[in-house]
Amino acid sequence: MMEKVRAVAVTLVDARGEICPYPLIMTQRAMTARAPGERLKVLVDYPMSVEDIPRWAEGAGHRVLRVEKIGNAEWEIEIEKV
Amino acid sequence: MRSGHRAPVSLALVAAALLLVWPAGAFGQCWGQQAAQEKFANPQLLAQTQEVADHLGDAKQRLVDLRLKPDPEGRDAYLKGHIPGAVYLAWRELDNVPANRQGFPIPPAKAEALFGKLGIDGTVHVVAYDDAGGLLAARLVYVLNFFGHTRASVLNGGITKWTKEGRPLATDVPAVQPRKFVARPNPDLIVTADWLKQNLKGNFVLVDSRTPEEYAGTNEDPDIQGKGHIPGAANLNWASTITEEKTFKSAQDLKKLFAETGAKPGTPVITYCRTGVRAAHNWFVGKLLGYGDVRNYDGSWIDWGNDPAAPVER
Numbered sequence: 001m002m003e004k005v006r007a008v009a010v011t012l013v014d015a016r017g018e019i020c021p022y023p024l025i026m027t028q029r030a031m032t033a034r035a036p037g038e039r040l041k042v043l044v045d046y047p048m049s050v051e052d053i054p055r056w057a058e059g060a061g062h063r064v065l066r067v068e069k070i071g072n073a074e075w076e077i078e079i080e081k082v
Numbered sequence: 083m084r085s086g087h088r089a090p091v092s093l094a095l096v097a098a099a100l101l102l103v104w105p106a107g108a109f110g111q112c113w114g115q116q117a118a119q120e121k122f123a124n125p126q127l128l129a130q131t132q133e134v135a136d137h138l139g140d141a142k143q144r145l146v147d148l149r150l151k152p153d154p155e156g157r158d159a160y161l162k163g164h165i166p167g168a169v170y171l172a173w174r175e176l177d178n179v180p181a182n183r184q185g186f187p188i189p190p191a192k193a194e195a196l197f198g199k200l201g202i203d204g205t206v207h208v209v210a211y212d213d214a215g216g217l218l219a220a221r222l223v224y225v226l227n228f229f230g231h232t233r234a235s236v237l238n239g240g241i242t243k244w245t246k247e248g249r250p251l252a253t254d255v256p257a258v259q260p261r262k263f264v265a266r267p268n269p270d271l272i273v274t275a276d277w278l279k280q281n282l283k284g285n286f287v288l289v290d291s292r293t294p295e296e297y298a299g300t301n302e303d304p305d306i307q308g309k310g311h312i313p314g315a316a317n318l319n320w321a322s323t324i325t326e327e328k329t330f331k332s333a334q335d336l337k338k339l340f341a342e343t344g345a346k347p348g349t350p351v352i353t354y355c356r357t358g359v360r361a362a363h364n365w366f367v368g369k370l371l372g373y374g375d376v377r378n379y380d381g382s383w384i385d386w387g388n389d390p391a392a393p394v395e396r
Contacts (some may be wrong), residue, residue: 018114052111056118
C-alpha cells in the first residue's frame, strides 16, 4: 500500500536582481496571500536579504525550513506559513 | 559578494573597517528595517544611520547630500564633510514653478539629465539626507517617486545625526559614472491649480504644510499677493513632524498629527505649502504612514496666492 502524501502548495518568489528591502517586501506580500501550511520558496541574490527574510519570518511566527546557497551568490529560502 | 563594486579605495577601506567590528557572518541591516520594527507602514522609505553604515561601499546604495543653505555655502558644507560616497545636489534643482503649473515637479528632460548625472538608474537605491530634518531629502524622494524611481529613502536624522554619532565623514568628491535615468512621470502624485479649483469640494483632505502664521495670513511675503489658505485646508506645519534632534517623530505621533487634519487611513490627501517643498515633506510622511493616495499641489501658495481667480480663506 502506498501511503497517501498530501501535496503542499509551494509558491515561488523570484527576487533575484532585487536589492533589499524589496525581496523582503515581495516575500511579505506573497505570504499574506497564503494559507497556513503553504510554503514559499524565495530566490535571492542580495546578501542582506539572506538574513533579513528569515529574521522577519521567524519574528512573524512562520517556520523557516531551509536557507541554502544554490550558486555563487544565490540563495533559496523556504518558509512555511504558520 | 556584492557585484558591480565600483567604490573608490577609500570607501573599500571604510567598508572593511566596518566589517571588522560587525559580527561575523552578518551582512548588516536593510534600509527600513528599524522603521519596520517601529510600525511604519512603508518602512523602506526611512533609513537609519546604522543601515546606511552597513551599506557603505555598496555600489547599490547611492547617497545624495542636500543642504539648506544655497550655494556656495551648501556645496562648501558638503565639501567640509559628507557621508563617504555621497554626491551633492543643490535642492533648488528640484523645483520649478512653470513645470509645476504643467503638472511636473521639474521638467522630465531635466530630471533625466540631473539624476543620470548623479549616477541614478533603476538598479540603485537612493538614500537622501540633509541638514534640515529631512525636508530636502523628502523633496528628492518625492521627485524621484514622481518620475518612477521608488527605490529611495530619507536618512532619519540626516547628516546631523550621522555626525553626532561620530560616524566617518569624507571630504573627497566621488567619481560618478553617469547612468541612464528614464523619467516615467506618475501624474497621480501631483495636482495643478486648475484641477484643484475644479475639485475643491472633492473627497480629499487638503493639508497646508506651512507655519500657522502663513496659514492664518498674518505673515509678510512680498512675493505673494494673497493672504491665508486654500478654503477647507487643515494646517499641519511640516516642522511639527520632526523632533528637536531632527529625526522623524514616532509612527504613533505622526499618525495622530495626520488624524488631526481629518485624514483617516484611506482618505486621499493633497499637501501644499509655499513652493511645494515643505508639502513634499508631508507627502513623504503620509506615504511613510501608509496613506495610499497622497498628492502634492506643487505650485502651492506662490501659484495659488498670486491667482486673483483662486478663492482664499483666512
